[in-house]
Amino acid sequence: MLLFLQIILALLSLALTPPAGINIGTWRGVLMTKNGELPFTFETKLAGEKVILEINNGEEHILVDEVSISGDSVFIKMPVFDSEFRLKYTPQMMSGTYINYSRKADNIIPFKAEFNKHYRFTEENITPVANISGRWEVDFSKGTADSSKAVGVFNQQGNELTGTFLTVSGDYRYLEGTVQGDKLFLSTFDGAHAFLFTATIAADGIMSGMYYSGNHWKEPWIAKKNPEYQLPDPYSLTYLKPGYERFDFTFPDLSGKMVSLSDEQFKNKAVIVQIMGSWCPNCMDETGYFAPLYDQYKSRGLEIVALAYERSPELEKAKVTLERLKKRFNINYTILFAGAVGPDAAKTLPMINAILSYPTTIFIDKKGMVRKIYTGITGPATGIEYDKWKDDTNRLVDKLISE
The missing domain is CATH 2.40.128.120 (Quinohemoprotein amine dehydrogenase alpha subunit, domain 2)
Known part of the structure; x- marks a missing residue:
């Protein structure tokens, strides 16, 4: 009986030991920026025989499943965003660099991580002078x-x-x-x-x-x-300029086919135009909401089209990141490449006063008239503000498709 238990324990131990030799559990990672240490925690896990990561930021847990291991090196490609870690590892330590390819300068930061460290900033617990909730x-x-x-x-x-x-x-x-x-x-x-x-x-x-x-x-x-402080109304910041009555565009889709708002697929439909970029985390939050919204309302007459302004001015390069975005969020609505992000981006949409924020969302009724334009987003990290944004958006979509 004792021998049987020992065999079972040995098999369990083998099952929990990753083939690559990286310890499975909690790690404390530190980006060693020019301004000091920027810490976060992450978990290493096994998906079958493959090592994956889960990065923790409060209630957010980011699955990172593009992890490749070669010898004592590990390469971790972040989901959607054009960034990665290039590291050396031992069972207890990782070290190397984080590279953000979407930035042209100051885009490489030294990185280290220690296994079985569960704290973020410090293990100390000095009594706070106040509760700032x-x-x-x-x-x-x-x-x-x-x-x-x-x-x-x-x-x-x-x-x-x-x-x-x-x-x-x-x-x-x-x-x-x-x-x-x-x-x-x-x-x-x-x-x-x-x-x-x-x-x-x-x-x-x-x-x-x-x-x-x-x-x-x-x-x-x-x-x-200040419990009463409010930001300006996000529906008031972006608007059609005088002399323009409608919103319009013509941009290529990911296959290079030119698509216009006047095309048949958008006629007599309520349309949401999502001005966004795959480099923009707030846009990812909005996309995470819009993807299932489209699947739910498409049969009732809703179309969504994303106008993607990317770091690269070339469709073929931008397409790689946008295809990863599409797969990550299971996007079934149209994505168009609108050009390069930057000060000239607004020139591609001369009918609006500016592109003040990514995302910016334009709601168009079945007659092709712009009903509302929302600048920015209050994402899931904002709690009740996000719930309010979702409720307001749902009501507006229901109204537009019911008219």
Whole structure:
């Protein structure tokens, strides 16, 4: 009997040992940016005999299944986004570089990860001076030409902190971190965003600190608690310019075929035009909502068309990333290549005042008239704000297809 149990335990041990030699479990990863360490945690798991990853940012868990191992090297390609890790590994340690190919400069960051480390920023638990849960009025780069407003929404449980920042162009997605004494730390990593926030909580309740994005950006921020603070109405920011009554476009699809809004497939249909890019995490949040919405409402007269503005000005190169996007989200609606993202992108849509945000969403009725334009998105990291956005969008779609 003892021998039988020993054999069973040995077989179980073998079953839990990955063929590649990478330990299965929790890792603490650190991007060593020019501005300091940007930490996050991830899990290594087995899918059959294949090693996969799951990156954790608060309530978000990102499945990474493009992992290739050769000798003592591991290559981790992030889903959708044009970025990857190129690492050496031992059972207890990974080290190497993170490369964001969508950026032309400051796109390589040293990286290391340690196995069986479950904390994000620190193992300490210094008693916080305050509980900052709630809604905050935030100023980035206050008093400068780059100043902008935001809403901070935080949830603090003891030392543990999660939250996000809402802006007129979208949100900063899932942030996770800690409050230690009078210090605040938050970070997120999703393959495109690599954000780090630090702050000091003053005796008067004002928070002030720094925001860092990868190697390429940093700016100060300051916040005061204000449950009533609201950003401008997202339906008021993007609009048809005087002299234009309708929205129109002609762009190639992923096969190179030219598609126009005046084509038969859009006639007598309610149409959602999604201005987006595969490099944009907020656009991924919107796509994750629109893909099943289209499948649900297509038979009732809804069409969705994505106008993708990509890092590459060439269709053949952009197509690779867009096909990965299509597969990742099981997108059945039309995706068009609208050109390169940048200051000239708005020239391709001369009827609107500007492209202020990716995503921007245009709702068109069955008569071809623009009914509403929504700038940005309040994504799933915003909690009840996201629920409200979904409810408002569902009501609007129901109205347009029922008319």
